[in-house]
Amino acid sequence: xxxxxxxxxxxxxxxxxxxxxxxxxxxxxxxxxxxxxxxxxxxxxxxxxxxxxxxxxxxxxxxxxxxxxxxxxxxxxxxxxxxxxxxxxxxxxxxxxxxxxxxxxxxxxxxxxxxxxxxxxxxxxxxxxxxxxxxxxxxxxxxxxxxxxxxxxxxxxxxxxxxxxxxxxxxxxxxxxxxxxxxxxxxxxxxxxxxxxxxxxxxxxxxxxxxxxxxxxxxx
Numbered sequence: 001x002x003x004x005x006x007x008x009x010x011x012x013x014x015x016x017x018x019x020x021x022x023x024x025x026x027x028x029x030x031x032x033x034x035x036x037x038x039x040x041x042x043x044x045x046x047x048x049x050x051x052x053x054x055x056x057x058x059x060x061x062x063x064x065x066x067x068x069x070x071x072x073x074x075x076x077x078x079x080x081x082x083x084x085x086x087x088x089x090x091x092x093x094x095x096x097x098x099x100x101x102x103x104x105x106x107x108x109x110x111x112x113x114x115x116x117x118x119x120x121x122x123x124x125x126x127x128x129x130x131x132x133x134x135x136x137x138x139x140x141x142x143x144x145x146x147x148x149x150x151x152x153x154x155x156x157x158x159x160x161x162x163x164x165x166x167x168x169x170x171x172x173x174x175x176x177x178x179x180x181x182x183x184x185x186x187x188x189x190x191x192x193x194x195x196x197x198x199x200x201x202x203x204x205x206x207x208x209x210x211x212x213x214x215x216x217x218x219x220x
Contacts, residue, residue, distance in 0.1 A: 086126070
């Protein structure tokens with residue numbers, strides 16, 4: 001059974017949702033027979049490369065909130081992250097275009113290092129003092145994940161490298177009706193939106209598995 005996850009590394013609920021999904025998967029009896037595929041999605045697809053701002057300033061402008069309200073919002077999200085055992089800096093984070101990050105993640109997938117880079121990217125963005133929107137930081141993270149530095153730099157220097165793969169993921173998300181992330185698709189039959197509790201994911205996996213077995217029996 002395949003589970004596809006559309007997410008953006010700039011999305012805090014994707015970060016939290018990934019942890020909750022993994023806990024839900026761990027409680028699923030057939031977890032060893034589940035293939036998990038992460039797909040690209042940009043929360044801010046129109047943002048130009050290099051247009052980086054503080055998260056707090058972006059949230060204040062986007063939602064018309066005061067700095068105090070934004071701080072409270074971020075602390076609330078931080079509490080959810082920490083409850084899942086995740087590090088989370090509620091202040092001082094950057095926001096920018098994630099298109100290059102997704103392109104390098106596709107490079108990592110080609111080398112079997114996607115999971116490693118995705119975890120490093122989430123941790124760098126939300127828990128550490130490292131900005132994903134600084135190209136040198138992204139190169140360092142990719143190398144930490146096991147990629148070749150020169151190949152990473154070559155991809156970043158070519159704006160079309162893996163661009164089609166990112167756009168294909170995003171187009172598919174739109175076709176599936178995903179207008180927000182995280183968005184989980186189980187066996188191309190069931191969708192789960194948002195960073196749901198772990199038990200919701202376990203239940204969804206069990207339902208998809210039962211239906212898969214029923215379909216197999218009906219066609220045997």
